[in-house]
Amino acid sequence: MNQILSNLELLKIAPLINLELLVNGLLVGSIFALIAYGMALVWGVMDIINVAQGAFVILGGYAAFYFINFASNLFPAASPIIWVILSIPIAAAAVALFSYLVFASVISRILNRDLFVSLLATFGIELVLQQLMNQVFTAEDRIIDSGLATISMFQYQVNIPGSRLLGAGLGIATAIVIVLIMRYSRFGQAIRATSQNARAAGIMGIDTNKIYALTFALNGAICGVAGSIVAFVFIIHPFQGVIYTLRSFAIVILAGLGNIAAVILAGLGLAIYENFAGFIFGPQLQNAFVFLIVPVVLLIRMYIMRRQRKYLE
Amino acid sequence: MRTWQTNIATLVILVFFLVAPFLFPNNMSQLSDLMIFILIALAWDMLGGQMGYNSFGNVLFFGIGMYIVASSEVILGGFKLAEYTSAMGGNQGSFILTPSQYLIGFGVGIALASIINFFLGLLIGSQFLQMRGHYFAITTLAIGVAAAEVARSIPIIGAGSGMNFPQPPDGVPLFHILYYMGLALVVLFFIFLSWLYKTRFGFIMNAIRDDEDKAESMGLPTASIKSTAWAISAFVFAYAGALYGSAKNFIDPSEVAFPFTTIGVWMILMAIMGGMGTIWGPIIGAIVFQIFKELFWTYLFGWQRVALGLLIVIIVVFFPDGIMGAFNNWKKRRNLQNTAKAKT
Amino acid sequence: MAEDKNIAKDKKISGYGSGDVKTVMSVEDVAKEAAELSRNKPTRKDLLELTGNDEFLNIESLTAGYGAMDILHSIDLVVGKGQSICLIGPNGAGKSTILHSIYGFTNIRSGKIVADGKDVTRLKPNQKLSSAGIAYILQDNSVFPDMTVTENLLMGGYLMPNPAKAKAKADELLSRYDRLAKRRNQPARVLSGGERRLLEISRALMMEPNVLLVDEPSIGLEPKYIDMVFEILHELQHDLGKTIIMVEQNAKKGLDFADFGYVLVAGEIAMAGKGNDLLEDPHVGRLFLGG
Numbered sequence A: 001m002n003q004i005l006s007n008l009e010l011l012k013i014a015p016l017i018n019l020e021l022l023v024n025g026l027l028v029g030s031i032f033a034l035i036a037y038g039m040a041l042v043w044g045v046m047d048i049i050n051v052a053q054g055a056f057v058i059l060g061g062y063a064a065f066y067f068i069n070f071a072s073n074l075f076p077a078a079s080p081i082i083w084v085i086l087s088i089p090i091a092a093a094a095v096a097l098f099s100y101l102v103f104a105s106v107i108s109r110i111l112n113r114d115l116f117v118s119l120l121a122t123f124g125i126e127l128v129l130q131q132l133m134n135q136v137f138t139a140e141d142r143i144i145d146s147g148l149a150t151i152s153m154f155q156y157q158v159n160i161p162g163s164r165l166l167g168a169g170l171g172i173a174t175a176i177v178i179v180l181i182m183r184y185s186r187f188g189q190a191i192r193a194t195s196q197n198a199r200a201a202g203i204m205g206i207d208t209n210k211i212y213a214l215t216f217a218l219n220g221a222i223c224g225v226a227g228s229i230v231a232f233v234f235i236i237h238p239f240q241g242v243i244y245t246l247r248s249f250a251i252v253i254l255a256g257l258g259n260i261a262a263v264i265l266a267g268l269g270l271a272i273y274e275n276f277a278g279f280i281f282g283p284q285l286q287n288a289f290v291f292l293i294v295p296v297v298l299l300i301r302m303y304i305m306r307r308q309r310k311y312l313e
Numbered sequence B: 001m002r003t004w005q006t007n008i009a010t011l012v013i014l015v016f017f018l019v020a021p022f023l024f025p026n027n028m029s030q031l032s033d034l035m036i037f038i039l040i041a042l043a044w045d046m047l048g049g050q051m052g053y054n055s056f057g058n059v060l061f062f063g064i065g066m067y068i069v070a071s072s073e074v075i076l077g078g079f080k081l082a083e084y085t086s087a088m089g090g091n092q093g094s095f096i097l098t099p100s101q102y103l104i105g106f107g108v109g110i111a112l113a114s115i116i117n118f119f120l121g122l123l124i125g126s127q128f129l130q131m132r133g134h135y136f137a138i139t140t141l142a143i144g145v146a147a148a149e150v151a152r153s154i155p156i157i158g159a160g161s162g163m164n165f166p167q168p169p170d171g172v173p174l175f176h177i178l179y180y181m182g183l184a185l186v187v188l189f190f191i192f193l194s195w196l197y198k199t200r201f202g203f204i205m206n207a208i209r210d211d212e213d214k215a216e217s218m219g220l221p222t223a224s225i226k227s228t229a230w231a232i233s234a235f236v237f238a239y240a241g242a243l244y245g246s247a248k249n250f251i252d253p254s255e256v257a258f259p260f261t262t263i264g265v266w267m268i269l270m271a272i273m274g275g276m277g278t279i280w281g282p283i284i285g286a287i288v289f290q291i292f293k294e295l296f297w298t299y300l301f302g303w304q305r306v307a308l309g310l311l312i313v314i315i316v317v318f319f320p321d322g323i324m325g326a327f328n329n330w331k332k333r334r335n336l337q338n339t340a341k342a343k344t
Numbered sequence C: 001m002a003e004d005k006n007i008a009k010d011k012k013i014s015g016y017g018s019g020d021v022k023t024v025m026s027v028e029d030v031a032k033e034a035a036e037l038s039r040n041k042p043t044r045k046d047l048l049e050l051t052g053n054d055e056f057l058n059i060e061s062l063t064a065g066y067g068a069m070d071i072l073h074s075i076d077l078v079v080g081k082g083q084s085i086c087l088i089g090p091n092g093a094g095k096s097t098i099l100h101s102i103y104g105f106t107n108i109r110s111g112k113i114v115a116d117g118k119d120v121t122r123l124k125p126n127q128k129l130s131s132a133g134i135a136y137i138l139q140d141n142s143v144f145p146d147m148t149v150t151e152n153l154l155m156g157g158y159l160m161p162n163p164a165k166a167k168a169k170a171d172e173l174l175s176r177y178d179r180l181a182k183r184r185n186q187p188a189r190v191l192s193g194g195e196r197r198l199l200e201i202s203r204a205l206m207m208e209p210n211v212l213l214v215d216e217p218s219i220g221l222e223p224k225y226i227d228m229v230f231e232i233l234h235e236l237q238h239d240l241g242k243t244i245i246m247v248e249q250n251a252k253k254g255l256d257f258a259d260f261g262y263v264l265v266a267g268e269i270a271m272a273g274k275g276n277d278l279l280e281d282p283h284v285g286r287l288f289l290g291g
């Protein structure tokens, strides 16, 4: 309790800490938002909740890690930042391919089943994938050094790691590309139509099964991008995926489906909230604050809807 | 439905379980795990299979029950909980319990754990069970995960480094006690559920599963039935958690107490494997699952969890009706053939 | 799943309209009447006689269904260019399945479908729409709720290679249907039931089809819109020369509208004739017209 009060006091006497927490929250939040957007996409279009989302992200991280290791051994003279940037499309392609295989083998068979089935099946995939990664890549923490320095301002009161800045930038760039695809491409048009009314989309000549497969693969690509960002901003570890899955859950629940602006806002908001909560209540409680937000938000929403005699379904 | 064949089968299984410790004296830990699995599979299915409320969060009660038993043993052993947990670095030697202290602590603890969680279940259930469908599932998943994180930050129960159980004193046949206590509740719970599923309460649970809006509009007391069922299952989960923790002798917040990636999924898998919404399904599922698990651990060591994950995917995707479902289909087909034969 | 929903909806409308069997007769009576009906099934020659030997769209002994299950058994159906037929029959008889089969949504076991002299039996839905000139209007609500009216129309032209042409076609349709034009920039979810149906019909015209498959156009509509929908379909047939194959629960309206009627029972054609003749047929009357 005293610790909490003194932390609050600290925020008051050193207001620049607020700024640091805020900026870091925004940067980290844009990465979370990207991952959550992929989850919302799959959820909205095909009514599948992908619990394996976090494991896909980690897989992307490993793809990036091994690519960078390989490439920088081959050309030791090149600056690491080149490989970091190049690793992004590589990881995206790798995870997209993997996602497609998951779709073809499992997801395509549960498309018309209960949502609970998708929760369980993708939970199973998450377990398989994290254990496989544990076996194949070992449980050692993997980090990519982007070679970027930490930017310090206000006499070292506000510190922003350069890698976070880069990660956020790349995350935002990816999000913009995806928004443009969804808005203006034929593929995006077909995805939107399928998510709004799959039967009608079929009548318009859209092959909805193909759209589901591509949507799932697109989400894989998003996870791949996010994974390679995570690899140089945070760390990669086989069992770290759960963190990203649960954050995506929280963000999608906060934002609802299908609205990318809301997803981004919720992603940024969640990261800022958890940064402050972690600072005030201690880092060991940070995750608890994130995960508790799901039941709390749903409860509040449920109370509101019950008042209107509706159900949260 | 209940014929003399099933009665005899039940009796045979019961006798087998009664003498199993003498048949497999070297597998006591697997046997007591099996009792725990049967308990949680039955308790999960009570909500998921019979009432249509698929929950990932029952590990909440499982873990709280576990912490309560461990704390009760420490406190009734005459120690201060805070001192005990902060000293657990290595000098367990100074916290020695006599057999009677240990047993009293355990007995009182497991009773407390079950009762407290019953009421906790009532309280939580009355709120969260107002959610429907997948929101309920997601919420309970988040609660299970959050519980582990919260436990991780509470120093008096060992925070992130977990909590040891007091060492069972020499002469206490711990696994036999755990096994028979598990078996006792399995028998009682089985009898209870067989009765419950035939009562109005049971029918309302099924009505909620099949069409909750309709059940509600018919004026059935859905809200209180839901919370009561959830509370009963919380009781059983806490009891099972108390046994499980005692067997492992150590509580890690996310691996043992609130293990949403193991027990939290296994409970569902066992029910599905055996056949959701049947009384024998979860029992058969738990037995088959335990056999699979032991086989994986023996023959696929290192890859056992990969195999288990694959098992989940395969069961959920390809065999959602489970063993009882397959059995019932077979029986139906046989009956059809018989009637067809009788006609000609 | 979707089919269950349809059935639930079918039940709901049995309150009005005059077509629902269940409200009128017991199950056994229906079976008896149906058997009576199918005693003199029409031959191919009868069917061709009806259309004046015009086989613009021609189905020959088609057996088809879903998965391994056959729903339709050896169906024959003929309709000439610019003519219309209405399929009637009890729930679950396979009326929608005929439309599904023509469009390419079922497994076709045997038989063939010929459109405008071209064998289209095995074409996929997108080929039916883009190259066989067949369009489908679904039985249940099928607008894209979060897209605007214009975007919905453009989705109808999804298969058009040239976006500018799609835009022009959408504008043309909007200028024809003033009610839609007024709401061109509003999301489809805010439209009234009648406007939605109008949007669905015009969306199906985007690819300039010759043949329209229309599944239960009156279902779920308020009576004042039902007449509007039939008027529009009438225009499409008589002014624009579209060929229409319709399924209609409201047998009176359907047979009134269509040149010919087919009665479908348990996946087989039990009867076929001029719409007006069927209206006066005592069996059909007892089964589908409530009297």
Ligand SMILES: Nc1ncnc2c1ncn2[C@@H]1O[C@H](COP(=O)(O)OP(=O)(O)O)[C@@H](O)[C@H]1O
Pocket: C003, C066, C071, C089, C090, C091, C092, C093, C094, C095, C096, C097, C098
């Ligand atoms: N997509 C489908 N998959 C499997 N069976 C279907 C499907 N659609 C319809 N059926 C079955 O086919 C039969 C005929 O259905 P349908 O053609 O919709 O009847 P109608 O339109 O005459 O009411 C019904 O028994 C129905 O259950």
Ligand SMILES: [Mg+2]
Pocket: C006, C095, C096, C139, C247
């Ligand atoms: Mg139909």
